[in-house]
Amino acid sequence: MIPEMSLAQSRRRVTSGCRRVAASCALIVMISTAFTQDAPGQSAGENAYRWADAYLHYSAGRLLELQGMLSDALVQYRRAADADPEQCAIETAVARVLFTMGRLEDARSEAEAAHEQCPESVESAEVLAAIALSQGDHEVTESVARAILSEDGGPTPISLLMAQSLLAQERIEEAEDLLLRRSEIDSLSPRLSHMYARVLLVTGREDEAADVLLRINRAVPGDAAIIEFTVRLLSTMNRLEEAADALDSFMKTQGARPRHAITLAQVHAEMGDLERAEEAARDGIRRFGEGPALLRALGSIQFDEGRVDEAIETYERALELWPDSAQTLNFLAYTLADLDIDPDRAVELATRAVELEPESAIIRDTLGWAYYKTGLIDDAVTELSKAVELGETEPVIYEHLGDALEAVGLTDQALEAWRNALELDPDSQSVARKIKAAVGSAPGDASGVGEGD
Numbered sequence: 234m235i236p237e238m239s240l241a242q243s244r245r246r247v248t249s250g251c252r253r254v255a256a257s258c259a260l261i262v263m264i265s266t267a268f269t270q271d272a273p274g275q276s277a278g279e280n281a282y283r284w285a286d287a288y289l290h291y292s293a294g295r296l297l298e299l300q301g302m303l304s305d306a307l308v309q310y311r312r313a314a315d316a317d318p319e320q321c322a323i324e325t326a327v328a329r330v331l332f333t334m335g336r337l338e339d340a341r342s343e344a345e346a347a348h349e350q351c352p353e354s355v356e357s358a359e360v361l362a363a364i365a366l367s368q369g370d371h372e373v374t375e376s377v378a379r380a381i382l383s384e385d386g387g388p389t390p391i392s393l394l395m396a397q398s399l400l401a402q403e404r405i406e407e408a409e410d411l412l413l414r415r416s417e418i419d420s421l422s423p424r425l426s427h428m429y430a431r432v433l434l435v436t437g438r439e440d441e442a443a444d445v446l447l448r449i450n451r452a453v454p455g456d457a458a459i460i461e462f463t464v465r466l467l468s469t470m471n472r473l474e475e476a477a478d479a480l481d482s483f484m485k486t487q488g489a490r491p492r493h494a495i496t497l498a499q500v501h502a503e504m505g506d507l508e509r510a511e512e513a514a515r516d517g518i519r520r521f522g523e524g525p526a527l528l529r530a531l532g533s534i535q536f537d538e539g540r541v542d543e544a545i546e547t548y549e550r551a552l553e554l555w556p557d558s559a560q561t562l563n564f565l566a567y568t569l570a571d572l573d574i575d576p577d578r579a580v581e582l583a584t585r586a587v588e589l590e591p592e593s594a595i596i597r598d599t600l601g602w603a604y605y606k607t608g609l610i611d612d613a614v615t616e617l618s619k620a621v622e623l624g625e626t627e628p629v630i631y632e633h634l635g636d637a638l639e640a641v642g643l644t645d646q647a648l649e650a651w652r653n654a655l656e657l658d659p660d661s662q663s664v665a666r667k668i669k670a671a672v673g674s675a676p677g678d679a680s681g682v683g684e685g686d
Contacts, residue, residue, distance in 0.1 A: 298326075306330050313326075322351075322354070337364060366398055387415075389425055393428060408432055443466055443472065457490070523550070529560060536568070562589070566600070587600050597619050600616045601620060610637055630654075652668065
C-alpha cells in the first residue's frame with residue numbers, strides 16, 4: 234500500500250532523520266526524483282512511486298547505519314519496508330541492525346522471515362547464520378551455511394561463519410578442511426587467513442601459522458588486526474627480525490596507529506637494538522604527535538640506554554601534557570626514588586599515582602619504595618604489604634618488602650619475602666646475598682639459595 238503522503242513529505246521525513254549525512258541524503262533525493270513524480274496517477278506510476286519511496290528510505294538507512302546511527306537507520310529501514318514489503322533485502326537490513334543493537338530475538342525473527350522469503354540470498358543467509366551462531370544454535374548456523382556453500386566453496390563470509398561454528402564445537406579437522414579449501418579460492422581474504430592461522434596454532438603448527446600470516450600481510454597490507462596478531466606470534470616464537478620487518482612495512486600504510494609505532498620500538502628493544510627502537514619511537518611522535526604512550530616508550534628506551542637525565546626530561550614532558558597519567562607518575566617516582574635523585578618528590582608523585590589507580594600493585598610498590606628511600610619504613614611496610622596482597626607476582630615487590638621488613642627488625646618475615654622473590658626469579662644475585670646475610674654463614678639454613686650464589 235502506498236503511504237498517504239506526497240513524495241515531498243517523504244523526502245522531508247528522510248532528511249530529518251539524517252542531518253549528519255545531509256549531502257548524501259540530498260543526492261538520494263535527487264536520484265529518486267529522476268524515477269518518479271509527486272502524484273502518480275496510474276498503476277505503473279504507483280509502482281514507480283512505491284519503489285522510489287522504498288529506495289529513498291533504504292538508502293538513507295544504509296548511510297545512517299554506516300555512520301553508526303543505528304536507531305535512525307532502523308526507522309528508515311522500517312519505512313522502506315512499509316513502502317515495499319516484498320523486498321527481503323530490506324527485511325535483512327532490519328535484522329542486521331537489530332542484531333548489531335543486541336536485540337537478538339527481534340533480529341532472529343526478522344532474519345528468519347527474510348531467509349524464508351529469499352532462501353538463495355547470501356545476505357539474508359549470512360545475517361541469520363551470524364545471529365544463530367551468537368546464540369549457540371550451531372544446527373541452524375550449519376544448515377543455513379551448507380545450503381549456500383558448495384564443494385567448490387562459496388561466499389567467504391558464509392565459510393567463516395561455518396568454520397566458527399565448527400571450531401566452537403571443537404570439530405577442528407572439519408574447520409581446517411573447510412578453511413583450507415576456501416583459502417585456495419580466496420587467497421586474499423585477511424579474515425580467512427587470520428582464522429586459518431588460528432586453527433593451525435590450535436593444532437600446534439606455529440611455523441605454518443606464521444607463514445600464512447606473513448603471506449597475507451605481504452599480499453594485503455593494511456589490516457591492523459592481522460599485523461598485531463602476526464607480531465605477537467612471531468615475537469612469541471622469537472622471530473623478532475621478521476616481526477620488525479612486517480611491522481615496519483605496515484607502518485607505511487594508512488592503517489598504522491601510535492600503538493604500532495610503540496610495538497615496533499618494543500620489538501627492536503627486545504632485539505637489543507636500542508638505536509632502532511628509539512628511531513621507531515621518534516618516528517611515531519613525528520607522525521602522530523606527542524602522545525603519552527609514545528613519550529613513555531621513548532623515555533623507557535632512553536633510560537635503558539643509560540641516558541637517565543633525558544629519560545626524566547621526556548617523562549616530565551609527558552607529565553606536563555597529561556598530569557593525570559598514572560603510568561607516567563609511576564615511572565618518574567620510581568626513577569627518582571630508586572636512583573636516590575629526589576625521594577621526597579618521588580613520594581609526592583607516587584601518592585598521586587596511587588590515588589588514580591589504587592588497585593595497582595606496581596604503583597603501590599613504587600610508593601612503598603619511595604617511603605623506604607626517605608626513611609619512612611613503617612609506611613613502606615604498609616604499602617609494600619598492600620602491593621603483595623593485590624596479587625602481583627613481580628619478584629622486585631617481594632624483594633622490596635623483605636628490605637623494609639628487615640629494616641624494622643622482622644628478619645623471619647623478611648626471609649620469607651626474599652625467598653618468595655627468589656622463587657620467582659632464581660637468578661637474582663641480590664636476593665640470594667640478602668638471604669645469606671640474614672641467615673648467617675650456615676649454608677644449610679639458606680633454603681632456596683643455590684650453591685653457586
